[in-house]
Amino acid sequence: MAIRKLxxxxxxxVAGEAALSTALMIARSWNAHVTALHVRIDSRDVAPLAGEGLSGAMIEEMMSATEKxxxxxxRAVRTMFDRFVAAHGVPVMEARAGASTATASFAAVTGREEELVAQQxxxxxxxVVPHPEAGEDVSSSDALHAVLFDSGRPVLIAPQIPPEQIGRRIAIAWNGTAESATAVWAAIPWMKRAEAVWVLSADEYQRxxxxAPELLDYLALHEIRAEPATFRPVDREVGAGLLKAAREFGADLLCMGAYSHSRLRQLILGGVTRHVLEHADLPVLMNR
Structure with a gap:
């Protein structure tokens, strides 16, 4: 299936700017439409957070400041959007079937970001979601986890620096789980267009x-020629070993399943998903 809507x-x-550049690059590659969605905070949500001891006037003042x-x-986000689409030569218009060029549109809505993003x-x-900011705990990325857990669709985590290309050399992280199988399914359109595909596996990663050999046979049925490669953990970190192998391959896209263990366990104890989310310097296509 071709990619038609992002x-x-x-x-x-700043991470949002990199994600916008990445999304526009993907759209131009696929002649797809990018919907940039900015979720504004609902000032009415401030009142329950104000706590006791505040007068009605004080709460009104807080709500007014939040609204402003x-x-x-x-307005600042819309200005940034307009600047970037112009720089990439992408026209701003509504999505249409059979488009022969990339297009983009902007929408600003009010509500809870995690709910609205997952629904859309x-x-x-x-x-496409921004990479966690430097020093930011990956658990604070509501948009990322909303898509992973509540949309049923793939998510691409953009790197902090926009890539020069994406999808020519694809690394598949395979461990036999349902999550990794779903990620492979989402990556098939990309792999059909790629110059090279590696299937990365490790004893410490396999569930x-x-x-991996069975995956290679499956991909062959889709006329995708992939090469197997094994990797080893780095300093006992499977995620670090996975990223090292992807870099050695020269991958410009890493495809993997997310949170084979529970999200809570990974956020507290660490895990492959968390390590990749925090340290990847290339686009990562994830599914759960």
Missing amino acids: LLPLSGT ESADRA ARLADLT RGPC
């Missing part, structure tokens, strides 16, 4: 399920 939750950070700040941020992602072929 969703990009946009908040205006939200409006200012929305259900009718997008791919959602109960099909092994």
